[in-house]
Amino acid sequence: MSKLITSPSNPFIKRINSLHEKKFRVREGLFLAEGMRVVTEAVEAGVAPAYLIHGPDMGDHPVLKRLAEATEAAGGEVIETSADVLRKLSRKDNPQSVLGVFTEIGKSLADLDRNTSYVWIVCESLKDPGNLGTILRTADAVGAGGVILIDNSCDPYSVEAVRASMGALFTVPLVQAKWEEFQPWLRSGPGFLVGASLNTEHDYQAIDYPAPTFLFMGNEQSGLPEPYEQECDALVKIPMRGKADSLNVAIATAVIVYEVLNQTRRK
Template sequence: MAPGTRRTITGFSNPTVKALRSLRDKKHRKREGRFLTEGLRLLTDARECGRLPETLVMATGREPHPLLDALEADVLSAGGEVIETGSEILAKITGKDNPQAVAGVFAEFDTSLDALDRSVSPIWLVAQALRDPGNLGTMLRTGDAVGAGGLILIDDCADPFSVEAVRASMGAVFTQAIAQARWDDFIAWLRRGKGQLVAASLRDAVPYRGAPYAAPCFILVGNESRGLPEEYEAACDLRVTMPMRGRADSLNAAVASAVLAYEVLACLERYPG
């Protein structure tokens, strides 16, 4: 493998600056098949998961750090590019007034259902028409916390590779498998193998505590404002209900997935197999 390259950018009008900045826009991310990540912690998480940025952008005058040195060395060894630039240009690239001292560009992952191995974990999270990138990132973070296999995004969801979703995931975008599919394709894939589809619902539901969960369990949540379509709920193997003791009639989608995930985890640990 050829060694990586290093260069310095000093001008705001440099084509590379424009190209990197464009990755904040979904259209350009999809066209290029790449996404932007900011911050040493997220980049270190990626490195520890075996994923290195193709391009590493570092601010001149940054404070030295051994993790950044290790990251830089690995990127160069893997044939990547290291760019040094001023903090003002880095702010233009990331869209933040006070950017962190480092950002990276990664190739998007394979998000096909066929890339998933349902046997790697007893728990999977599934979101339908989830629109808030913060909720999406939080679900990735929850999945990492409970040891889920990944997050499957159904129909038109927020972009998992947006800067907001990546940041909200706290690095879990690199630890969790991500798949994107239409509902009919997901159901066809799910029914080709083992898998229990579970959703929070008021229709023919049982209490979520102590419900008969089975691995691999796919926990399905719906759109933040509309919830799940009735036909999607009807396709579930198990519908559960969570008590609402106050005036609220529902939980935030990401919160609901976390509550259910931990209950499923506890159940499967108590009754393995």
């Protein structure tokens, strides 16, 4: 049964609203996911919200009923609120009618089994949450083992990153680690590290990608640092026939990782 909270000044509403800021997400260990579709994908992936917040007149919606049952079965709480409060929580004039509050779901390197997939995506100092969300969607699409964020990448639990992932945050294992942790972990078992770089003549389609391949993508502006490139087993680049010298990092990731997929399919 839903608990009714309609006051914007309610302490619970203020607490949830604070999750738009990283320091409060870190303190609470919680993050926001907007929309019935995204929350449904989370529940179908076995991740139920700690709080399921919905607008008025939604009580009889069949999908919401299933989400509420899953939330309560996992020990979560269902909250009904007003349209005004939903606008406050979403910070949009036309908010979604459903909002989920989830516990952070990141894994550690020790949790990963590199042999469960032919390809993994590694990102270094990725700054744009939209790019991260798109990369997570791409990882889901190709069946990647997971996404590993190296060094000072953007917060994967920001509202922008969660929204851009379109639910992939809940289906793709995600790890945040320092290079000093990742490099020895990678070399402790099988793994072919391929860096995307302008400092090579190797076309991305001209090399073989053995399983498991770890596709290493650099920062949007500066690319991979030279010491990291030197640790790669191969460097590849995408040919550019126009005036631009590079692609958006999320698009470049998709182009290369689909080549890895296509080679695996042909084998």
